[in-house]
């Protein structure tokens with residue numbers, strides 16, 4: 564008996580969106596292993612091991628917005644209050660890609676140094692690594708290389724997909740639109756002193772982020788969990 568709720572409508576991909584390459588759906592390739600192809604056609608992907616579940620780990624400095632990013636993606640919610648992740652947490656998101664069920668396991672890891680030891684024990688076996696930094700905090704971008712190195716120590720660098728994600732874009736955009744004088748502790752209590760002071764500094768930040776992403780061979784995204792962009 565199947566007790567799982569149906570897959571959410573926006574998680575059903577009947578056709579691959581243009582931005583996705585066909586190779587992303589491995590089971591449609593001609594030379595894919597016949598046993599797996601057959602299991603996919605018969606919806607028995609549970610019998611072919613790791614094929615059914617993809618593990619994604621989300622790493623980055625404390626308070627950069629990892630939990631909020633996952634919550635926006637999985638539950639479409641946002642909480643402005645900061646609650647530190649202790650060790651790790653995880654969410655499971657179900658998809659159907661070209662008729663085949665897939666589950667995405669999203670591991671939210673703690674950014675705080677004292678929990679790093681616990682969190683890193685969950686890095687192994689990831690198919691994708693998302694390294695998050697705060698677009699308004701230069702130091703958090705500088706630390707992304709160390710986060711990547713730590714995560715890659717437990718994974719196969721040749722097969723893992725990498726994403727560099729700049730968070731809290733709404734703060735930068737607000738700054739660009741309103742100017743810094745109208746921003747303050749009252750509006751954004753978690754602003755740090757490293758906040759870029761001018762639009763030019765923000766542009767520099769994005770340029771540096773793109774450079775880091777290129778060096779890492781990661782795909783770069785700038786996002787806001789507050790607005791959902």
Ligand SMILES: Nc1nc2c(ncn2[C@@H]2O[C@H](COP(=O)(O)OP(=O)(O)OP(=O)(O)O)[C@@H](O)[C@H]2O)c(=O)[nH]1
Pocket residue numbers: 623624625626627628629630631632642643644645646647648649672673674675730731732733734753786787788789790
């Ligand atoms: N304005 C704004 N605030 C955000 C955004 N994302 C996260 N925040 C805030 O930043 C703070 C930290 O967010 P979390 O998601 O808990 O950060 P984290 O990286 O999971 O932190 P750790 O668990 O300590 O590693 C919270 O107060 C959030 O509300 C965003 O996109 N925009």
